[in-house]
Amino acid sequence: MIEIIGEEGTEEYDAAVAISDALAKLWPGLRESPSELEHVKIAPNAKLAGYKVSDVDIVVAGVFAKPRYFVPRKALHDQDGKRLGSVKVKVENLVVAVEVKGHDAGGINVAGDEVTVRYPEGWKSATGQNIDQVHALAKYFEHQHLSTWVYRCVALQGIPALPISNGKSVPEAGAVAFGFSGSDFLTAVTGVNGVRKFGRDFVLSSIPMTKARKVLEASIFRAIVPSKLDRAKMDRIAARRSEAKDLAELLGQHMVRLKGHGGTGKTIMLLQAAHEAFVGHGRRCIVLTYNVALAADITRLLALLRIPGASDGGGVEVKTVMSFVYTWLNRLGLEEEEAEDDFDAYVGKCATALEWIDMGTVSASDISKAKDAEQSLLDFDVVLVDEGQDWPQAEADLLTRLYDPSTILVADGLDQLVRGERTNWHSAAGGKENVSEKSLARCLRMKRNLGVFANAMAENAGLNWSIEPSDEAAGGKVLVSYEPYTSLGPTRQALLVEAQTTGNSLVDFLHCVPASEVVGSQNGPRSNLANQFELEGLATWDAVNRAARKDFPRSLETARIVQYESCRGLEGWVTVLDGLDEFWHRKFDASLRQDTSSYGFLDPNERASRVAWQWVMIALTRPIDTLVITLRDPQSEVAKVIEAVAKSHGDFVQRID
Template sequence: MIEVIGHGGSPEYEAALKIRSALASYWPGIEDSPAEQDHVKIAANTKLAGYKVSDIDVVIAAKFARGRYFVPKSTLKDKDGRRVAGAKIRVLSLVAAIEVKGHDASGLSISNGGVSVSYKEGSKSATDQNDAQAQALKRYFSDLTRQNPWVYRSVLLTGINELPRDRGRQVPDAGAVAANFDFGGLLCSMVGIHGIGEIGNEYTISSAKPEAMESILSASIFRQVVPSNLDRKKMDRIAARPPEAIEIAGLIGDERVHLRGEGGTGKTVLLAQAAHEAFRSHAKRSLFLTYNHALTADIQRVLALLGVPSSGDCGGVDARTVMSFVYSWLRRLGAIGEDKDFEFDRYGEQCEKALELFENGLLSDEDIALAKSTNFEEFDYDAILIDEAQDWPQAEADLLVRLYGGNTISLADGMSQLVRGKATDWRSSVRDRKGTKKLPLQECLRMKGNLGQFANIVAERAGLNWKIIPNSEAAGGRVIIRDGAFKEMPDLHEELLAKARSDGCEPIDCLYCVPSAGVVTRGNRRVSVLGAAMGERGLSVWDGVDPVARRDFPRSTKENRIVQYESCRGLEGWVVVLDALDDLWAAKYRDALAEPSSLGGAIEPEVRARRAAWTWCLMAMTRPIDTLVITLSDRGSEVSQVLNRIAQAYPDIVEVA
């Protein structure tokens, strides 16, 4: 059985079809073989979220229960360097990353060192790019299976019919195939890189054990990403060409653009629109940076649906979490060891150490340029787009400015959504402040009118300096307040899903936010109590409280998205459920009380903590488009009392059981 996954019409999808045809010709009957015996999946235009490399042109995963044999036409070597000639090689399983290049011979440089391709900005190594893809794919499947699968790789050159020869030998001798390949040749190109292995007395190709291969074949990257109606609206919004986005697209990368607005005013969407327009009209490559894993996954999902690459001949749009990106730079610059993982308590110190290396002359602009040229997929961007720019550690921001320059960086500022400490200073990094394009955003573009009005009322009752202009073009909106845990309200949940379906939405279009108290550890995974309850009811869940789940975006429209409150910024849902909102308030109140104030004694600690807690609540309340559900765990809590008083005063907006 062979399955090809992807949307037609792209060179990558055509390459996937060509691989399927080559496989079917090489082993006749394999297409009709039952999946229990032979199961092959070939996915085109695959996106990974949360890894150093986002895009992989073609991914192959295959298992062969009894093994399939091939005899290489070219000479291979085993792991010890001994020549393998004329031997039957058994193929038990295969995982591979294929990079597709359509350049003709004039745009290629091929040697035994690998394949390089020519672009207007210079030559880039397709072999290095392919190797980085294989490493990212290996990490993805390792996270999924908790094992260490072997990932093969090859560069498929569809613009030439044959590889060149030097003194009668094919160049390169491994790692690439031309357009006229057969499947045996593709296997030789992959296994020839590191040599053929043995199991027992038999030469064998095996990427993973059978149980791991089952998990790999069921991975979400092999599911077709299908947009919901709300996804299509997001795609239309991003692909639209509003005047502001067109103007910003021409500026980003050369001049600072600064968007400011409260939650729900469209900062993230406008940045995405500008990045998309910069890709389409200016061939720019933009990087969208946020510290929110769930938002990164959401952006990656929309980019996948739009078919926007993270890089390519004509630019692209990438999305990464800032800490993973900065750690990649710290490793590349030698500020930390290559094997160092995140050390959250030392993160600021490590950023400062890297800055000191530049100040002391141990690192220079030449080191930055070398990193970008040799790791272009990972580091070379025309524009850097910063989400929630007010909330970055200063050393982190200063290091990013040192690496890319202040004018390359554009900002989206959540104003009163400061939750990580003192506001970040970005202004001093701009060459010409007068040239900075500032764009205040005041009208709430996400929420229907009643929801925007409700958010303003909550802010006023909470004593916050926070206000938006409710959406005048989208009337309506519903607020529901209930006592108890949402997992105990299956009837309400079914009602909400039914209403969403009648509005043309799917479960993927709903968003459920839970407090940290609603998250438990089971084995080596983190699980939300709400998600576990949904699973017991037979519902499909993307449980974004789990770091492993967050490394990929939800690929089915039937998945209910669950995140912790700390990960809700920038996200939206047709229906949004804020479960145990008063638990969030209490936790953030305690956190704020425990932190020293940057204002000294100018404000009472209890007042400051109360404002901080309500700011978090307002941030969550600006996520919905149509319906907001708030559940409360304690009737005596401040949140419960404030919201119930609002419900009594505004019964036409707020519904209480």
């Protein structure tokens, strides 16, 4: 059986069809063979989230329980580098990352075993891009608890044959030309790393056969289908609104700062600006956020919109800011890549890099050379910063040394400080006169009642916080219970049925849980809610687990679960805040434990309460239609405030049990 998972109409999809046809011709009967006997999955335009490479042109995976062989078209080597003559290779299973290039002969150069291709700005290594894809894909499978050897291949679809040197096609391995056969493809795949001998057979294998089937079950081989909520967001992003056009025009002239409370549409407008910069101007954009779950969510949206990562023709890349900065620290010679330092150590390294640049130890030429050497990782025309109010100052200042401040757009959440002091982007840009500001006040996410509820909660909590409730989307309701959400089976079923009648899906639900609802498992942290959903036969994207958080849900029938700290920027048609008072107390206690000597005469309890409520307001602005809040203690501070709000808004705040 052969499956192609993806949408038609792209160069990558055409190449995927060519691979399918080549393997089917090599092995007659493969297409009709039962999947339990042999199964090949081919995923063009595969998206990864949270890895150095976000786009893999084609991923090929196959498992063969019946003997399948091929005869190499040229000499191979074994695992010890010994040259093999005419042999027959048994294929047990394989995982391949394929890079697709459509350049003609004049745009391709081969030197040794490296393929480079020409772009307007110069020659770039297709082989290097392919190797980066291999590393990202191997890391992805590692996070699925699958130690997988990923092979590579460059498909040169714009030339009829590989170049010939001294009577031999070059490179010796690692590439195929248009019209390739199944043997050509597998020869290129095995030629890079050689084959191993097991018993009498030379064998091509990526993973032990006992685990090979699990590779085919990985989420990367599931088609991403948009929900109703996805389509609404896609329409908003792709609408090319005048505001997005204006922002895209400003980039390159001034730093742009979007200001607004939660729910006012900062992240969507940021993505609208990125979309316009790509579609209207062909710019290479990068979106930076410290929220891993949000990075995955944005990557999912870009996949649905079929927007590529920052490729040679422009695109939008999404990275966590720490991962991105660590890549820079590595290129500047300050730190090993992918370090897992604590936050304070990371900030210190940002400050050191900033000092190196300001003292001239790292020059503008060094920065430019790093971008030229790592164009896919570091060279961007537009930098879009999410939740910019919470960046350490050294981190923000470093970004403006690495990129022209006029190419940076910052989404700045008012009163959403959770990491420290407010970032001064004016000073980072060299002065307020270099920054264009746009304030967002109207609530764009939540239906009107939910905006009214958020305002009332902030007022009763003593916060100087307000948004302008929507005048376009009426309705919205709040459900409150003193039972854990896992115990509200009938309510959960009724909410799902209600959502489905309006065209929404389970993936449109967002469930936020406190740390007390996270337990250990064989594969790392897991939420009690995910365990309950699993017992009920529901799939989950349980992002309390970091490995899960780096990917994104690919099915409409998947429940999204995050810890409260990861909910910023996310939204749900139905948003569940489970154990909200527990979360409040956790943030209150954490604030009390901090050194308060720098806060003067401000009462520590008052400050801790304010910090906890600021976190709660972030969570309260995640819903679109329905907000479900569960509480553990009727005497908690959160419960008292909610009860006070419910008295004056009983028309849409309801108690459930």
